[in-house]
Each structure stands twice: as structure tokens, then as C-alpha cells.
Amino acid sequence: MHSIRIVARRTGLSAHVIRIWEKRYRAVEPDRTATNRRLYSESDVERLSLLHAATASGHSIGLIAQLPTAHLRQLLSRSAAVAPAPCSEPPAPETLRNQCVAAIRDLDQHELERLLRGAALQHGTQGVLQKLVAPLATDVGRLWQQGEITAAHEHFASAVIRGFLTDLARPFALTPAAPMLVVGTPAGQIHELGAVIAAAAATAHGWRVTYLGPSLPACELASAALRTESRAVALSVVYPKDDPDLSRELEQLRSYLPARTAIIVGGRAAGAYARVLDRIGARIAVGIEDFYALLDQVRSGDGAPGQPERKPV
Amino acid sequence: MHSIRIVARRTGLSAHVIRIWEKRYRAVEPDRTATNRRLYSESDVERLSLLHAATASGHSIGLIAQLPTAHLRQLLSRSAAVAPAPCSEPPAPETLRNQCVAAIRDLDQHELERLLRGAALQHGTQGVLQKLVAPLATDVGRLWQQGEITAAHEHFASAVIRGFLTDLARPFALTPAAPMLVVGTPAGQIHELGAVIAAAAATAHGWRVTYLGPSLPACELASAALRTESRAVALSVVYPKDDPDLSRELEQLRSYLPARTAIIVGGRAAGAYARVLDRIGARIAVGIEDFYALLDQVRSGDGAPGQPERKPV
DNA sequence: TCTTGCTTGTCAACTTTTTGTTCAAATTTT
DNA sequence: AAAATTTGAACAAAAAGTTGACAAGCAAGA
Numbered sequence: 174m175h176s177i178r179i180v181a182r183r184t185g186l187s188a189h190v191i192r193i194w195e196k197r198y199r200a201v202e203p204d205r206t207a208t209n210r211r212l213y214s215e216s217d218v219e220r221l222s223l224l225h226a227a228t229a230s231g232h233s234i235g236l237i238a239q240l241p242t243a244h245l246r247q248l249l250s251r252s253a254a255v256a257p258a259p260c261s262e263p264p265a266p267e268t269l270r271n272q273c274v275a276a277i278r279d280l281d282q283h284e285l286e287r288l289l290r291g292a293a294l295q296h297g298t299q300g301v302l303q304k305l306v307a308p309l310a311t312d313v314g315r316l317w318q319q320g321e322i323t324a325a326h327e328h329f330a331s332a333v334i335r336g337f338l339t340d341l342a343r344p345f346a347l348t349p350a351a352p353m354l355v356v357g358t359p360a361g362q363i364h365e366l367g368a369v370i371a372a373a374a375a376t377a378h379g380w381r382v383t384y385l386g387p388s389l390p391a392c393e394l395a396s397a398a399l400r401t402e403s404r405a406v407a408l409s410v411v412y413p414k415d416d417p418d419l420s421r422e423l424e425q426l427r428s429y430l431p432a433r434t435a436i437i438v439g440g441r442a443a444g445a446y447a448r449v450l451d452r453i454g455a456r457i458a459v460g461i462e463d464f465y466a467l468l469d470q471v472r473s474g475d476g477a478p479g480q481p482e483r484k485p486v
Numbered sequence: 487m488h489s490i491r492i493v494a495r496r497t498g499l500s501a502h503v504i505r506i507w508e509k510r511y512r513a514v515e516p517d518r519t520a521t522n523r524r525l526y527s528e529s530d531v532e533r534l535s536l537l538h539a540a541t542a543s544g545h546s547i548g549l550i551a552q553l554p555t556a557h558l559r560q561l562l563s564r565s566a567a568v569a570p571a572p573c574s575e576p577p578a579p580e581t582l583r584n585q586c587v588a589a590i591r592d593l594d595q596h597e598l599e600r601l602l603r604g605a606a607l608q609h610g611t612q613g614v615l616q617k618l619v620a621p622l623a624t625d626v627g628r629l630w631q632q633g634e635i636t637a638a639h640e641h642f643a644s645a646v647i648r649g650f651l652t653d654l655a656r657p658f659a660l661t662p663a664a665p666m667l668v669v670g671t672p673a674g675q676i677h678e679l680g681a682v683i684a685a686a687a688a689t690a691h692g693w694r695v696t697y698l699g700p701s702l703p704a705c706e707l708a709s710a711a712l713r714t715e716s717r718a719v720a721l722s723v724v725y726p727k728d729d730p731d732l733s734r735e736l737e738q739l740r741s742y743l744p745a746r747t748a749i750i751v752g753g754r755a756a757g758a759y760a761r762v763l764d765r766i767g768a769r770i771a772v773g774i775e776d777f778y779a780l781l782d783q784v785r786s787g788d789g790a791p792g793q794p795e796r797k798p799v
Numbered sequence: 800t801c802t803t804g805c806t807t808g809t810c811a812a813c814t815t816t817t818t819g820t821t822c823a824a825a826t827t828t829t
Numbered sequence: 830a831a832a833a834t835t836t837g838a839a840c841a842a843a844a845a846g847t848t849g850a851c852a853a854g855c856a857a858g859a
Contacts, residue, residue, distance in 0.1 A: 176833090176834085177833090177834070177835095178833075178834090187819085187820085188833095188834080189819075189820065189821085190818090190819065190820090192834090192835080192836085193818080193819075193820090196836090196837095197817095197818085206827095208826080208827060208828090208834095209826085209827085209834085209835070210827075210828090210833090210834065210835085211834080211835085228818095231491055231492055231495060232488075232489070232492060233489050233491070233817075233818085233844085234817085234818070234819095235816095235817065235818080236487060236488075236489055236525075279713065280696050280710055280713050280714050282695075282696060282697075323706045323709065324702060324703070324706055325670075325698050325702055325706035325707065325709065325710045328670070328698045328699035328700075328702065329696065329697070329698050329699075329710070331699065332697050332698070332699050335648075336648075336649070336652045339649045339652070340653070357638075357641070383593050383595060383642065384595075384642070384645050385638050385641045385642050385645070386641035386642070386644065386645050387641075389637060389638055389641065390637070393636045393637055393638035394638065396636065396638065397593055397638045397642070400592065400593050401593050489844090489845085490844090490845070490846095491844075491845085500808090500809085501844095501845080502808075502809065502810085503807090503808070503809090505845090505846085505847090506807080506808075506809090509847095510806095510807085519816095521815080521816060521817085521846095522815085522816085522845090522846065523816075523817090523844095523845065523846080524845085524846090546806075546807085547806085547807070547808095548805095548806065548807080
């Protein structure tokens with residue numbers, strides 16, 4: 174549950190506007206504390222983000238404020254708002270993932286996209302990332318390591334999911350004053366799925382993301398961050414858990430970057446490099462929730478790297 | 487239901503014109519809000535788009551405004567072949583490419599997307615591929631080789647262009663009985679831009695494409711082609727012009743594939759491997775036009791590989 | 800050729816509606 | 830005590846509505 178200030182920051186709307194939209198159009202109707210403060214849920218935040226994106230692209234708030242959230246997503250993903258698919262049966266979450274894996278095995282792009290789209294309508298942007306895409310990415314990584322699927326399958330899945338997530342996050346990419354973030358994987362890390370997810374998550378969280386893709390040397394990551402005046406660099410580290418080069422790369426990255434630029438590292442293998450990461454003052458993101466929290470910290474300026482955090486949270 | 491502004495944007499007409507067409511010819515008669523604002527339905531939007539297209543191709547609005555929507559569609563499908571593009575201000579094609587290169591240098595995603603989208607509106611799907619994206623990809627490759635841009639720039643450009651082309655080709659991906667095509671780059675070829683372009687071009691040309699991404703060993707390309715029952719495998723070969731492994735990869739690919747599956751190879755370095763390609767009966771695509779022609783050949787069954795073509799065309 | 804009238808898009812003026820912001824005062828949180 | 834939140838009222842800018850005028854393009858007739 175979030176206060177109006179947090180919601181304002183995350184949606185890019187002013188608190189005034191959020192209140193007036195509630196008063197005039199009942200766009201959202203948040204809970205209240207015992208003392209009458211507004212308390213917004215995660216889905217309220219998403220709804221307001223969608224409304225913001227929609228108004229920014231020209232729709233008038235009076236006409237769309239009452240639309241169901243699913244319609245808003247549709248309105249944004251394509252300007253063709255037609256009848257929404259009436260989902261009759263909610264498919265079990267595990268089944269859905271298995272269906273996705275099956276589609277990847279069959280290299281069936283249409284099917285995989287259909288499954289992803291359906292899940293996005295059901296669970297929303299945040300939900301589909303946490304409940305489907307992230308665990309699916311882990312599955313794919315595991316299956317590939319076990320030799321159950323080939324690199325072709327992995328590439329295929331990356332390509333389709335990447336396209337889907339780009340689409341998904343597009344409506345959010347509008348706030349002009351949003352902080353910048355560079356996303357990629359360091360040299361030697363060839364799996365980009367984690368980075369793709371991070372990019373989509375950050376975009377949906379109100380950041381402007383420069384996505385650079387997999388396997389980039391430290392100097393290039395750094396120069397991209399400088400060029401875009403980024404507040405942080407987010408890296409995904411998945412497969413080789415014991416790459417000595419990677420430690421060197423990370424230290425170089427830290428040395429190239431100004432102190433105010435944070436480094437956030439996520440992915441299955443991030444823990445294996447805890448020593449280096451600690452030394453360079455990087456933050457480790459465990460799961461998407463944690464990633465969001467770290468982004469908020471960095472954004473609100475609590476980002477002195479190289480030192481232990483000042484406020485224990 | 488849409489406000490007049492949204493309709494104006496989606497149809498390309500000015501709000502003035504929409505209102506005057508309603509007043510004079512009753513071209514559409516939208517609903518009104520309680521306060522007299524116009525509210526357009528999805529079919530109103532389509533109708534106005536059709537009217538716009540029809541007037542642009544020479545029909546006078548007074549004569550067609552009252553026609554049923556189905557007639558308008560017919561009218562357009564007939565005269566589409568004759569449509570003369572009245573370009574008011576053609577921004578020099580080279581300038582545009584330079585602007586794109588500048589946006590890539592700045593890692594400015596918004597700007598690059600804006601330029602691409604604008605060009606797509608001007609030149610259409612086919613046109614933007616041939617006139618902008620393909621030469622731009624060559625530029626990027628050249629600049630990278632000359633060390634004028636870094637791998638980060640190249641990745642960034644790939645990511646943005648990939649997203650743009652996926653979007654661009656989406657509306658075409660509808661034919662269920664279309665022939666299948668696998669697109670990727672062989673092992674060792676790390677530049678995927680050519681493959682992305684090929685995938686978009688083939689999709690726009692009516693194929694169903696399985697995009698696998700860069701650097702895949704022959705056995706995986708082959709098994710993907712088998713799995714999807716593809717009629718052809720399209721590969722992009724750009725950078726190392728003298729990779730002995732690549733020759734071996736290509737021969738393996740041929741041996742894994744059934745004879746009826748064609749291999750099409752494009753990209754700047756394709757010519758350098760002419761010997762192998764000839765030996766395995768692969769076709770070399772020089773430019774996009776040529777690629778289309780080869781796709782047509784394969785589709786129409788003239789695809790016996792390993793032999794010179796039977797019908798000189 | 801010139802005039803006349805019709806078609807069609809654009810403009811200007813003015814009104815009403817929509818929508819974001821500002822101000823002030825009371826209450827709560829830090 | 831200072832900073833936030835809530836509420837209502839008022840305000841100003843933007844957008845949309847209507848009406849009437851006007852100019853360019855075109856066809857037909859004097």
C-alpha cells in the first residue's frame with residue numbers, strides 16, 4: 174500500500190491530478206487509513222500509469238477514466254480498442270508455464286505470443302513479469318543447462334519474449350523527466366533474457382531505459398551510461414558462476430563510472446560474485462520486487478555507492 | 487468511443503475537415519456526449535480512413551461521402567494500384583540516414599524510433615526496409631569496423647531496429663497457410679541486424695518466420711527448420727569474410743536438411759563464400775529485391791537445390 | 800477568354816466544455 | 830514546529846463546438 178506521494182512519483186502524475194481524477198471521474202478509489210489518508214494498491218498504481226500514458230498520447234481523461242484496466246492496456250498496445258476477449262476459464266499458473274515451455278520446444282511463435290498476451294491481460298504488466306516471464310526465464314535457463322533444449326530454443330524464446338516485453342512496456346515510455354537507466358549484460362554473459370526483463374520492469378516502473386543487449390565490455394557500458402547521463406546501470410548475470418574475467422570487468426566498470434551512478438546486478442549467478450559486488454558498492458537485486466525497491470532507492474537519491482547503506486531499511 | 491482529436495490523428499484528417507464532412511455530407515454521424523462533444527466509434531474511424539484514402543487518390547468527397555463502407559473498401563482495393571504518392575516535402579534520403587546515425591551515436595532511442603516511424607509512414611513497409619533500414623545497417627556495420635562506433639552502439643541500434651521491425655511486420659503475420667522460413671545467422675556471425683531485416687522482409691512478403699537470432703550452429707538451425715517444416719533457411723553473413731569454420735558449418739547445414747529445403751544467404755560477406763554456397767546449392771541474395779525474388783522462386787516450388795535453375799527467368 | 804457557379808478545404812470569431820493548477824484552511828504525520 | 834495530506838473553490842489554458850466568410854480549383858456557358 175502506497176501513499177499519494179509515492180504514487181505520484183511512480184506514475185509521473187502530480188498529487189493534485191491524482192486527487193482531481195478521483196474526485197471528478199472516480200478513476201481510482203483508493204482505500205483510506207483510519208485518519209482519512211489515501212492508500213493505493215499496486216493495481217491502482219498500474220491503472221494510473223496507464224491513464225497517464227493514455228492521456229499523454231491524446232485521449233481525454235473524461236472519456237477513458239472509467240474504462241476497465243484491461244481496456245486501457247488494449248487501448249495503448251494498439252489504438253484499436255475492440256471487444257475484449259471474454260476469458261471464461263482462468264488457467265492454472267503452472268500449466269501456463271508448461272504450455273509456454275511446450276511452445277518454445279515447438280518453436281511456435283504464435284502460440285507463445287498468444288499465451289503471453291493472455292497472461293498480460295489476466296495479471297497486468299507487473300503480474301505477468303513476476304508470475305510468468307521471470308520464472309519462465311529461469312526454466313529456460315535450467316533446461317538449456319541440462320541440455321533439454323538447444324541454444325536455438327533459447328534464442329527463439331529470447332527473441333519472442335523480448336518482442337513481447339518491448340510491446341508491453343511501450344505505453345509507459347513517455348515521461349520525459351524520468352531518470353535514465355542503462356541495461357545490459359557484462360562481457361562473457363551471453364544470456365540476455367534477464368536483461369530484457371529488467372529493462373521492461375524498469376520501464377514499467379517509470380524509468381527511461383537504454384537497452385544495450387548482451388555481452389558488453391565494461392568500458393562500453395560505462396560510456397553509454399555517461400552519454401545518457403544515467404543514474405544507474407543494471408546488469409544481469411546468469412550463467413558462468415565463476416568467471417574471473419567478470420570480476421575484473423565489474424571493477425573496471427566501477428572505476429569508469431562517476432560515484433553517483435549506481436550499479437545494480439541481478440540474475441541467478443549474481444550471488445556467486447557477492448565479494449566483488451560488495452567491494453564496488455553494487456546492489457544485488459533478488460527478484461523483481463527487490464529490483465523495484467533498489468530502483469526507488471537510487472531514484473530518491475539514496476545512492477552513495479561504495480559505502481554501506483546509511484539508513485537500515 | 488473516441489474524441490475528435492484521436493480520430494484526427496488516426497485518420498490523418500484535420501478536425502476541421504472531419505466536422506465539415508459531417509455537416510455538409512453527413513459522411514459520418516457520431517454520437518454526442520451530454521455536453522455535445524462528438525464520440526466516434528471504431529467503425530466511424532475506419533470509414534473516415536477509407537474516405538481519406540479515397541479522396542487522396544482522386545475521388546471527390548461529395549460523390550463518395552454517402553457510399554456504404556463496404557463500397558469504399560472495394561473502391562480502394564481497385565484504385566490502390568494507381569495510387570500516386572504526392573510527397574509534399576521529401577526529406578533527403580541521405581540526411582535521414584545521417585540523422586539516424588547521429589541518434590545511434592547519442593544512444594537516443596526515442597529519436598531513432600521517431601525517425602524510423604516517420605520514414606515508414608513516408609515510404610511504406612517495403613520502402614523503409616529498402617531505402618532506410620538496409621543501408622543504415624550497412625552504415626552501422628562499416629562504422630563499427632572502422633572503430634567509429636562501439637559494440638554498445640551496434641547492440642543498441644540492433645535492439646531498437648529489431649523492435650521497430652517486429653512492430654512493422656506484425657500486421658502481416660496473419661496468413662495461416664503461409665510457407666515457413668527460419669531466419670538466423672550461422673555460428674560465429676554475431677551481427678544480427680541483417681537477419682532481423684530479412685525476417686521483417688519475409689514476413690511482409692507473406693511468409694511465416696521463425697526468428698532464431700545470431701550465431702547458431704548448423705545442427706540447431708537444421709533441427710529448427712525440420713521442427714517447423716520450413717521451406718527455406720535464410721542466413722545473414724556479414725563480418726568475418728574468411729572464416730574456415732563457416733564453410734564447414736554451411737556444408738553441415740546442407741547435409742542435415744532435406745533436399746527440398748532451400749538455403750538463402752545474404753549480407754555483405756556472402757559473396758566471399760560463393761564457392762561453398764555454390765557447392766551446397768544455396769542461393770545468394772544481393773539486396774532485398776533479390777531476396778524477394780528468391781523467396782518467390784522457393785515458394786513456387788522451383789527449389790531444387792544443388793542444380794542450376796531449370797527455368798531461366 | 801472571361802465570367803459564373805459549384806465544390807472543397809481553411810480561417811477567424813466567439814461560446815462552451817474540459818482539464819490542470821493555484822490558493823486557503825483544516826488535519827495529520829514526522 | 831515543519832512537512833504532508835485533504836478538501837473545496839476559483840482560475841486559466843487548452844480543446845471542442847458553431848457560424849460565417851473566403852480562396853483555390855474546376856467545369857460550363859457567355
